[in-house]
Amino acid sequence: MIFLGLFRESVFFAINALVVNKLRTFLSLLGITIGIFAIITVFTIVDSLEQNLRKSVQSLGNDVVFVEKWPWTFGENYPWWKYMNRPEAGYNELDEILRKCNGAQSAAFVTSTQITVKYKSSSIENVTIICASHQYDKVKNFEISTGRYFADIESSAGRPVAIIGDVLAQALFPNQNPLGHSIKINGAKVDVIGVFKKEGESILGGSSDTQILVPINYARSLIDIRSENLNPQIMVRAKAGVSNDDLIDELTGLMRSIRRLKPMAEDDFALNQTSLISNQFDSLFGVIGIAGWIIGGFSILVGGFGIANIMFVSVKERTNIIGIQKSLGAKNYFILLQFLFESVFLSLIGGIIGLLVVYIITLLAGDSFGMEITLSKSNIILGFTISILIGVVSGFVPAYSASQMDPVEAIRAN
Amino acid sequence: MESVIRKRPVVLSIVCVLGFIWIVFSFPAVFSPSVKKLGDWYPALFGLIVAASFISYIGVWYMKRWGVNLYIITFFVKEIILIFIDDVNYVGILFSVFFISSMVSFYKRMDTNL
Incomplete structure (x- = not known):
């Protein structure tokens, strides 16, 4: 029950922080939103393309060998003049x-x-x-x-x-x-x-x-x-x-x-099989995935610093309240969890906005390109995981410093 | 309730710094395509391990016993998962064992409070 109470209180504080300092919170959450958006968009596109490719390759037959004149893939300096005469x-x-x-x-x-x-x-x-x-x-x-x-x-x-x-x-x-x-x-x-x-x-x-x-x-x-x-x-x-x-x-x-x-x-003659095509695409998708990972990773890093910053400010602003809570008997872990939940909640809001933007884009892109692009369950889980992780990692140090405050000094602080 | 400021040994400072460096490199790996390929839930589990490790290093940095306890629990959970996915890293285990032995050797000097 105490955790539910804590959670409710933290959500209230987080919403309060959002409402009172709209611009500051918006700018801080923007990093998380952009990061989640970049990573999940790339993963969604890559997953959808892979799914479509797999479907196409399957229609050609995974266990079919094609006897032809030309091979489907070439290395560097391939002797095309030899293939020409086949x-x-x-x-x-x-x-x-x-x-x-x-x-x-x-x-x-x-x-x-x-x-x-x-x-x-x-x-x-x-x-x-x-x-x-x-x-x-x-x-x-x-x-x-x-x-x-x-x-x-x-x-x-x-x-x-x-x-x-x-x-x-x-x-x-x-x-x-x-x-x-x-x-x-x-x-x-x-x-x-x-x-x-x-x-x-x-x-x-x-x-x-x-x-x-x-x-x-x-x-x-x-x-x-x-x-x-x-x-x-x-x-x-x-x-x-x-x-x-x-x-x-x-x-x-x-x-x-x-x-x-x-x-x-x-x-x-050339003996071709569909795995040649999928292997070529696998390496391409791998590069796209890594590019999205790097771009999104930097955005999330910036977003993490934003959340840490907002939490430090939040601790500073509520120092008196922390002092009063501690003097009334609040345990250290209560204060710690209070700020940690707030940080995770803020980060989750950023992540959810990012995921919503991705979802809207998949709907629009699906109609525009005539290709099935879906935001998969695994990518939604990944989006939430990253948001929670960012919230915990960036919020722990401010929350811990709040929990270690001396009640007397905290009450006296301006 | 009384919180005592305890001097942190150099070995633990080195362990924590190395740990924070590991966190910096592991954090992006949580959402890397290669980790994602291992399974839908693996990034979430890996993320939990990274977050728990980060918190445990902060605990050790402040000379708190809960930091050591959390680190040991995280280590065992991580290794069990790695055994299940057949990706055991022996160098990583050696480092972790060194970290744990360093932490345990100063365990008595650490604070029992949060």
Whole structure:
């Protein structure tokens, strides 16, 4: 009960300090507010970006290896002229991989390009068309909201069928079911047999919302699938229990044998995996996090001195009251806790204002950028922790000096 | 109730100064990205340890027994947490043991009051 009484009294003193010396308190709390704002904003942005990136990478597949001409990441002084002369991944290599690769659960040959799609008078330009072999649904993570995936016969015979993205469906077929209708791709009629489930914006780009998927055997009649501009690739998903590293080792040997490379010859293909992208982003997020930490750290340091200053002034102003309290029997710890609670409370006010500003910004930014930015529970806990810590550290010395005062001298003080 | 001013030995002054330096370096680490990655509650726990250590050093600086008691409790809590997250720092333990032995050797000369 005594602690509740103390807490109530300290809150009263803190509010009193806020009301009586508005400008002084505001300036002192500003440091804490800016510090919490800077640190939590950076952490919130980094966390949200990481979350979105993880979601995007997951849609590509964590256990998928991409056989391509170019590697996704380069070091310094990379021999680009060697990569230039490499052959593109070929459709015939897919059959070899499917037959011989023991670690592969499924594999698909995929190319993509930009086309114009038409339905009656509606037309959309620069739509990404994905041309894929039949097992694409087993190597790429996606869901179909309406309709179905290609039948085996449709893929192998190259029937003019397509699965379209949710945004395209809304744009081409407003207020009607797209299934059973035909769209025109480069002038050719293609039946819509399915619509992808809405995915939302992807940080890596390539959201299925704005894509069209057609069988690769049909795409041959529309485009040159061997063209380097179409970025042909073979996506290979590992069997359950087979690690990506094991799959890469097996694929390396298999691709070398398919391309008949001599033992001393360098690989003329790249085996990419999604962890390459996430590793690159991890280091970037690390740098941003440290920058926010340093900027916010200095603001909090200044804020801490501000709180310490306000508490010293508060002790000085209330010296007589401290003397009277002690002469009436108040224990040292009572005085100490009284000032310490006040300091923590003041610091918490600064922190809460900072967190509120971050929360408002996340709401505004989420609407503006179309990306989900959320103030997470862990960041709120961190904000409160920092505020309390600052309050304790900066308020302890003034509070302790108040608790050690001689009652007689304290009462006499002006 | 009577508070006696006690002279602080040089060893304890050095211990406290080193401790305050440790606090200065540890304080920003509470909200560092690397500490945050260890878990949602770890920054809060680490912050509590840093704050408790700071208060204990102030207690030792003023030659108060509660400072030594608080330091020892904080040390054990900190080490238990570090064992749980598998991040035991043997150099840190050596320093802490030296600090504790220095504090305990002057324990009888310290003030029992707050």
